[in-house]
Amino acid sequence: xxxxxxxxxxxxxxxxxxxxxxxxxxxxxxxxxxxxxxxxxxxxxxxxxxxxxxxxxxxxxxxxxxxxxxxxxxxxxxxxxxxxxxxxxxxxxxxxxxxxxxxxxxxxxxxxxxxxxxxxxxxx
Amino acid sequence: xxxxxxxxxxxxxxxxxxxxxxxxxxxxxxxxxxxxxxxxxxxxxxxxxxxxxxxxxxxxxxxxxxxxxxxxxxxxxxxxxxxxxxxxxxx
Numbered sequence: 001x002x003x004x005x006x007x008x009x010x011x012x013x014x015x016x017x018x019x020x021x022x023x024x025x026x027x028x029x030x031x032x033x034x035x036x037x038x039x040x041x042x043x044x045x046x047x048x049x050x051x052x053x054x055x056x057x058x059x060x061x062x063x064x065x066x067x068x069x070x071x072x073x074x075x076x077x078x079x080x081x082x083x084x085x086x087x088x089x090x091x092x093x094x095x096x097x098x099x100x101x102x103x104x105x106x107x108x109x110x111x112x113x114x115x116x117x118x119x120x121x122x123x124x
Numbered sequence: 125x126x127x128x129x130x131x132x133x134x135x136x137x138x139x140x141x142x143x144x145x146x147x148x149x150x151x152x153x154x155x156x157x158x159x160x161x162x163x164x165x166x167x168x169x170x171x172x173x174x175x176x177x178x179x180x181x182x183x184x185x186x187x188x189x190x191x192x193x194x195x196x197x198x199x200x201x202x203x204x205x206x207x208x209x210x211x212x213x214x215x
Binding site for chain 1: 126127128130132137139142145146148155156158164165168175178182184190191194195201202205206208209
């Protein structure tokens with residue numbers, strides 16, 4: 001019986017974190033602040049739900065829990081990449097080169113670096 | 125009342141309200157980056173709803189759908205962000 005209370009605790013925790021993540025996405029004022037809520041709190045909320053699902057599958061149903069581990073690992077890898085791409089989109093659209101502190105490497109920030117045009121082909 | 129049943133009902137309600145908030149953010153937004161972020165959060169909430177339904181129905185079928193959602197959501201978010209950054213997706 002205590003196992004079911006632990007599972008219920010994880011479910012409630014995950015629901016609250018998911019709600020807080022979406023509320024933060026709705027209410028925070030700055031786009032860079034808005035990146036924080038879904039990429040951190042949302043991930044924790046989904047992890048709590050998947051931990052509850054793994055506990056329920058292993059201890060109540062008695063099945064292997066490989067799927068939950070796969071989804072958790074996939075989220076661990078993909079959430080920061082999505083966040084950094086969206087931060088770069090915001091920098092690209094809303095900021096100028098002078099708005100940022102110096103990068104400390106002698107070059108500019110990679111988002112503002114001028115590369116060759118994508119349609120151009122190098123060579124003879 | 126079984127505590128798992130209560131927890132499932134609570135989490136279903138929370139993620140349903142979260143999806144509605146994401147829709148509101150998607151419609152009332154002033155930049156494309158915010159819209160991509162709202163869509164990405166909607167994908168995460170949909171994965172959570174699928175996992176919850178998998179617990180409620182006591183089946184593992186929905187985890188395949190959750191994995192597919194996670195993969196396509198990640199690829200579409202990154203592809204859209206890359207399109208906004210570079211003007212094309214595959215160089």
